[in-house]
Amino acid sequence: MATRFQTLPGFRDFYPEDCAARNHVFDIWRRVARRYGFVEYEGPILEPTELYRRKSGAEIVNQLFCFTDKGEREVSMRPELTPTLARMAAARQRDFRKPLRWFSIGQFFRYEKHQKGRGREFYQFNCDILGEESALADAELMALAIDLMREFGFTASHFRLRISDRDAWVRFAAGKGLDEAGVATFLQVIDKMERTPEGKVVEQLGSLGLALDEVRAFIASGAEASPAIARILADLAARGLADYVEVDLGIVRGLAYYTGPVFEIFDIGKGMRAVAGGGRYDQLVGLVGGVEMAACGFAMGDMVITDLIRETEGPAERLAAAVEENARVDACVVLADPSKEAEAASMVQTLRDAGFRVLTSLSSAKVAKQFQAAEQSGARFAVIVGVEFPELTLRDLASRAERAVPAEGVVEALGRPR
RNA sequence: GUGGCUGUAGCUCAGUGGCAGAGCCCCGGAUUGUGAUUCCGGUUGUCGCGGGUUCGAUCCCCGUCAGCCACCCCA
Numbered sequence A: 001m002a003t004r005f006q007t008l009p010g011f012r013d014f015y016p017e018d019c020a021a022r023n024h025v026f027d028i029w030r031r032v033a034r035r036y037g038f039v040e041y042e043g044p045i046l047e048p049t050e051l052y053r054r055k056s057g058a059e060i061v062n063q064l065f066c067f068t069d070k071g072e073r074e075v076s077m078r079p080e081l082t083p084t085l086a087r088m089a090a091a092r093q094r095d096f097r098k099p100l101r102w103f104s105i106g107q108f109f110r111y112e113k114h115q116k117g118r119g120r121e122f123y124q125f126n127c128d129i130l131g132e133e134s135a136l137a138d139a140e141l142m143a144l145a146i147d148l149m150r151e152f153g154f155t156a157s158h159f160r161l162r163i164s165d166r167d168a169w170v171r172f173a174a175g176k177g178l179d180e181a182g183v184a185t186f187l188q189v190i191d192k193m194e195r196t197p198e199g200k201v202v203e204q205l206g207s208l209g210l211a212l213d214e215v216r217a218f219i220a221s222g223a224e225a226s227p228a229i230a231r232i233l234a235d236l237a238a239r240g241l242a243d244y245v246e247v248d249l250g251i252v253r254g255l256a257y258y259t260g261p262v263f264e265i266f267d268i269g270k271g272m273r274a275v276a277g278g279g280r281y282d283q284l285v286g287l288v289g290g291v292e293m294a295a296c297g298f299a300m301g302d303m304v305i306t307d308l309i310r311e312t313e314g315p316a317e318r319l320a321a322a323v324e325e326n327a328r329v330d331a332c333v334v335l336a337d338p339s340k341e342a343e344a345a346s347m348v349q350t351l352r353d354a355g356f357r358v359l360t361s362l363s364s365a366k367v368a369k370q371f372q373a374a375e376q377s378g379a380r381f382a383v384i385v386g387v388e389f390p391e392l393t394l395r396d397l398a399s400r401a402e403r404a405v406p407a408e409g410v411v412e413a414l415g416r417p418r
Numbered sequence B: 001g002u003g004g005c006u007g008u009a010g011c012u013c014a015g016u017g018g019c020a021g022a023g024c025c026c027c028g029g030a031u032u033g034u035g036a037u038u039c040c041g042g043u044u045g046u047c048g049c050g051g052g053u054u055c056g057a058u059c060c061c062c063g064u065c066a067g068c069c070a071c072c073c074c075a
Helices: A016-035 A049-056 A058-063 A082-091 A135-152 A166-175 A180-195 A198-206 A212-225 A227-238 A284-289 A302-311 A315-326 A338-353 A367-377 A407-413
Strands: A046-048 A066-068 A074-077 A100-109 A121-130 A159-165 A245-247 A261-267 A274-280 A295-301 A331-335 A358-360 A381-385 A391-396 A402-406
Touching: A016 A100, A016 A121, A016 A135, A016 A302, A016 A315, A046 A049, A049 A058, A049 A074, A049 A082, A049 A284, A082 A100, A082 A121, A082 A284, A082 A295, A121 A135, A121 A302, A135 A159, A135 A227, A135 A261, A135 A274, A135 A295, A159 A166, A159 A227, A166 A180, A166 A212, A166 A227, A166 A261, A180 A198, A198 A212, A212 A227, A227 A245, A227 A261, A261 A295, A274 A302, A295 A302, A302 A315, A331 A338, A331 A367, A338 A358, A338 A381, A338 A407, A358 A367, A367 A381, A391 A407, A402 A407
Parallel strands: A159 A245, A331 A358, A331 A381
Antiparallel strands: A046 A074, A066 A074, A100 A121, A121 A295, A159 A261, A261 A274, A274 A295, A381 A391, A391 A402
16 A cells, blocks of 8 residues: 555644634634734745744754755744744834834744644734834733634633733842842742642742742732733723733743733633733844834734634634635536536626636536535525526525526526625 | 553444454436435455564554643743
8 A cells, every 4th residue: 555644743734624714713813903903914934043043042943843954054944923023123114104013824833742722833823013112002912812802702701811011020029139030030930830839839939038928919919010001901991891801910921032011811711721922022123133122912823712712602603604604605507408518607607707606517417416416515506507598497405496597687586696 | 851542444433362344424326307315336444553472463462653631841
């Protein structure tokens, strides 16, 4: 037997139904982003490995799909878009009025072990505002993220957007006398605090000269600890989105380059998965592109959100409707008399020109077969072309009712293309 | 990177230390221009791969690869 090929580990085939589901997600990402006045951009899928090393450090290379190309260049399949965005924005920063409101939908690659909600290849929606320091920019992104979820069909009972602020933590740590390295260690402890046994947390904080109680008290202070968060909360409340938001200073997203407010969207089911996340990164454009530019943004991957949609009543129905619509057929033209092949071809073209989705048999199948195919296609109508042409028979495939229609009246008889 | 579970027809899965199975799907047929049901017929397997035990292994053992799940990580 010949070798059976299958996808590489962590890579996916998208059969038509999967592709329709993927496009449903893409459609909503794009629709909501445009509603907020964002414009779409795209970058290269292959970048110099150094671009990611610069941003994230040498150890990142272990998680990259990287290789040496035929020109001896060290290159990587992109694992994320932010460094590319920073380069692009910096390179032509004088060409654009600030703030930039840019979004992108693209495919990314990470050399990791494949598991639920995570593959070596995935699609990600990226949405960023560049050249704006106000916390209202952060709030705008959070509102957009919430509206994405609502557009998928989720409600406040399904998810929550949790807000934190790296600045608040840095001020807290500095007030306790921690140096830069101490702050970094401290933030990692906070990041894992929820999943770490209390005794170990006490020990870790103790080695930094901190007590668990004072850290907990700070987390409990919520918005009072951060003017930026207070501003964001007020803005989101004014938009009527308060129900979707909560302050949780315990949220600390891989704080490598975040410099201010950060946020994540979590599903409230037992999964408690993060479906989106982002924050402010005012230093990164300077680091990568050499031009100082304030920036904030967030990303949402396709795998977790699609899992969540399929598991949730409401969003799942919207997805199913989109998949069904994708495969919809309006009419099948049935050739009942072989001598009318040319007339049938002409009829097919006329209907397609009018915007209908039309199928017809590509081989000389028996009429019974053609009807069976028509029924299985899900078409609403069969248009029967036979000896009586230019008179046609229009058959409603669901009700099985037939009526005679002149050839020139078929487009009208079918109604409007959807 | 660590551990658990699973690999048998295109799909979902039975099965037994002694000839490889079912359902579904797919294809063809049941005479003239109408779909369902039904009936008849048909295709497809290195039983994931490699080794070991055995007279004989799809079955037992070891390894390996792949998938799923949990942990680690998560820009």
